Amino acid sequence: MAASVDGFIARHDGSVDWLDTPDSFPEGEVLSQECLDEFLASIDCYIMGSHTYEKALCFESQNLGWPYGEKPTYVLTSRSLPKSRASVQFYCGDLGRFVNDHLRPAFRSIWVVGGANVCHSCLKLGLADEIRISIVPTMIGCGIRFFKEIGNDLPLHLVEMKAHASGIVELRYETRK
Numbered sequence: 001m002a003a004s005v006d007g008f009i010a011r012h013d014g015s016v017d018w019l020d021t022p023d024s025f026p027e028g029e030v031l032s033q034e035c036l037d038e039f040l041a042s043i044d045c046y047i048m049g050s051h052t053y054e055k056a057l058c059f060e061s062q063n064l065g066w067p068y069g070e071k072p073t074y075v076l077t078s079r080s081l082p083k084s085r086a087s088v089q090f091y092c093g094d095l096g097r098f099v100n101d102h103l104r105p106a107f108r109s110i111w112v113v114g115g116a117n118v119c120h121s122c123l124k125l126g127l128a129d130e131i132r133i134s135i136v137p138t139m140i141g142c143g144i145r146f147f148k149e150i151g152n153d154l155p156l157h158l159v160e161m162k163a164h165a166s167g168i169v170e171l172r173y174e175t176r177k
Contacts, residue, residue, distance in 0.1 A: 001114055001146055002134040002168075008143035009116055014051060023137045023167030030165045043071060044107035047099075049118040050077035057084055068113075074103070076118055096125045120148040123175075130174050131156065137167040 002019055003009050010016050046068050048056070053075045060066045070087045078092045091098055099122075103110050112122050122128045133146070156173035163169050 001119060001132070002136055003146045004136055004138050004140045004143075006139040006141065007146055008140050009114065009146045011140060011143045014055065014144070016055075018138050018140050019136055021137055021167060025163055025165055025167045028163040028165040028167070040069070042109055043111040044109045045072040045074065045103065046111050046113050047074045047076065047103070047118060047122075048113040049115045050075060050079055050081060052114040052118070053077070053081060053088075057082070060084065072107070074098075095121050096127065099125075099127050116144050116146060116148065119146065120150065123147075123154060124150045126175075126177055128175050130159070130172060132173075133171045135169045135171065137169075 001009055002016075004018065011018070053073075056066065056068070066085070068087070070085075073088045075081065075088060075090050076092070076095065077090055081090065083090070099110070112118055112128070119128075123131075155176040157176055158171065159174050160172040161170065
């Protein structure tokens with residue numbers, strides 16, 4: 001998930017216009033298409049909330065493409081939404097049971113795309129094995145927070161950190177249960 005320095009993933013209206021930052025860090029790594037392709041190839045399926053799905057549909061309608069390829073994409077929703085492709089499935093029900101009984105036996109790498117409610121539920125239910133945060137060098141002051149209160153401590157172990165030429169800092173933590 002990408003977040004502003006002050007911990008927001010979107011403005012209150014859901015816009016993410018602040019993700020495009022003019023900042024630069026000359027000593028940082030340049031994110032190559034090869035690295036991005038390698039990372040995306042490591043993902044077996046995606047989970048997202050309905051608002052993230054609608055944002056992806058919006059990007060697709062603007063000819064920005066569908067970033068999830070043909071990999072299985074599960075949208076958590078209780079609403080009726082348009083199905084844009086065969087790889088998209090909708091689910092409404094017990095998230096823990098769905099992940100543990102259906103997804104984990106079938107997929108090695110399950111990537112939670114978002115949004116904040118889905119991430120919160122996965123953390124609260126102990127379903128997340130790792131957290132990746134890309135900190136964008138801007139502060140937006142208010143909006144939708146990345147992390148909500150989960151009601152208990154969640155110890156993390158820093159596995160990797162990268163500074164990118166764009167000024168974005170990527171942090172990867174493993175959860176300690």
